[in-house]
Amino acid sequence: MANNITIRVCMGTGGIASGGAEVLAAFRQEIDAAGLNAEIRENCATHQVGCRGLCARDVLVDVLVGNENVTYQFIKPDMVSRIVQEHIINRNPVAEWTVGEEYHNFHNKQVKVVLSDCGRLDPENIEDYIAEGGYEAAQKVITSWTPEKVIAEIKASGLRGRGGAGFPTGVKWELAGNNRSDAKYIICNADEGDPGAFMDRAVIEGNPHSVIEGMIIGAFAIGSKKGYVYIRAEYPLAVDRLRLAIRQAEEKGFLGKNIFGTGLDFEIAVKLGAGAFVCGEETALIASIEGQRGMPRSKPPFPVNKGLWQRPTVINNVETLANVPFIIRKGAEWFASYGTEKSKGTKVFALTGKIINTGLIEVPMGITLREIIYDIGGGIEGGKQLKAVQTGGPSGGCIPADMLDLNVDYESLAKVGSIVGSGGMIVLSEEDCMVNMAKYFIQFTQEESCGKCVPCRVGTKRLLEIMERIIGGQGKEGDMELLETLSNSVKVTSLCGLGQTAPNPVLSTLKYFRDEFEAHIIDKKCAAKVCKALITYFILEEACKGCGACLRACPAGAITGEKKKPHKIDPEICIRCGACFEVCKFRSVGRD
């Protein structure tokens, strides 16, 4: 019907932080006020939708008139009345506020599977998902397939775990399925501890039902009656939407007793994480659900044999599970048609840092870094030079700019000393210091080390001390070799994945950015001007107008000088905060 009007307002965490709720309310109000035209009001529905990826341009709003979709960017509440007036009433889209070429480029090279419904469906309404074929896969599997057939299909698809390790999902299910036990569990790992990654949050906020459906299918495949979602308490919106979705699925008879009328039972409980990165590790996660300190234990026994409450347990990442209903619906072959020989399907990445289009992207495995950064990401912010791309967060490494033609898949990234990891992808420019980044990550893992095993507890601490020394201008000859030896010891002797991978950021920086380490240690210089202790500030006498702005801004009282005469910085008193550099309008503060 030509007059059908739908308005979709982005209401993910990004959308809300940019004022999505206010925009949605403004639309509702304006449309009510325009009630003079009853036809419009009746046919006009406002929806809140989850994240569509390009959060940097929030608040994004779709206005659909009939089949014609116009997307607006950077919308604020005070812009709504003009859109309603000109576009909805007069049918004349407000061209100057619509998305431009960048928005379309951002989407063109992407292949959306897991994110396909995010940004289109109302995540708080199960009917939306059902109308798109949601829960059909679960119903089909449970009413007419055997568990063996499900496992065979998932194996054939080539799906591998998206939580970091990339273990084949079908094989994991088979191992758990083969175990006989009075109870088995399936756990969705939504702890998303990598600081710089938010795809799991977006999937749960945007389409929680796909994760629930994936869990139902997995539970059937392994023979489990109880599932858990372990989710970070730092994601309040995702937690709310997940709980609501579970309730709606229960009301529909997709969860609970006698699901889909088959006599099978399956229920899902939500457990909130309490802020510990190590709890993303599967054995620590299990300990945490059991109500204990979240410390990992050595494997074997693996969770598929002895997991939660000592019973066979499958733990899968959010994105892994969200892929499952699509594989069943569209077939293993369809899924395997994307990606490379060993890495099938698509992967969601959180593209952030010094890039123009920050946001969530979903790309076929095997795409090159260059395509991600320049075609999708739109290049580097402020016309700066790309320096490196960090993938895999604290367990990963950095990939230097000259390796841009690298394919992004499990094997290729591992070969250069990084990992796909959970999907964080942080773009660094010439303004970022690689030594400082390495220190950032080792500081993170050091703080998050649970302390159970000595190599990780003490080793990361010593690594951090060396890094701090280097950044503080006290680096010594031999520090790089010491870092290497110690890193390798921590890697091979730590108990769990946290310690085994913690030195990776340091090692990969040493490998590709040795010159930056040398500059810090030997020349005591930080070319990117990030490491405070290595910067000296001075005033360029010729350029200084003596306006006094720096003098007033200096919190340490290190600047002296008379009005209208060149000022001076006393390097002994200077605390290197850079306040003078920032306030000077005449660019007369220099730094080295």
Next chain:
Amino acid sequence: MIETLKAIAGKYRNSEGNVITLLQDTQEAFGYIPKEAIEFLSKTLEIAPSRFYGVATFYIQFHLKPRGKNIITACCGTACHVKGAERLYNAVKQELNLSAGQDMTEDRQYTLEKVNCVGACSLAPVFMINKKVYGKATGEKLLREIRSNGKPQDNGK
């Protein structure tokens, strides 16, 4: 306090698996975990106090001391880090007159904390004032919010 605790304990009787949930509910009710609460829960549910303390000290989410009326949280995830989170954190710290090692103001109005990642990386740097997320934060914008007593007026951007 006892009534609230009774209600919390009543929800999850006698299962050690619920220690974390019990503590989360307690903190939700009181803003932190009072010593008396642990004593009460431990007696009522027959779970050793050490189990509660063990868990409460392991997870950073739990606080054994009272916190300020308003909670300001600085996201220190990787994306925020490269976009200058540290500098913002220091600016806020200075504004609140907090000395090194101090995280709550004398008048208990504000607590300033760091968090690993709130998952809004594309809006980095990100701050939270109470439960509200501020994207693309600048020192100026944050200080204005704080001076207007943490009552958010516009929403960042």
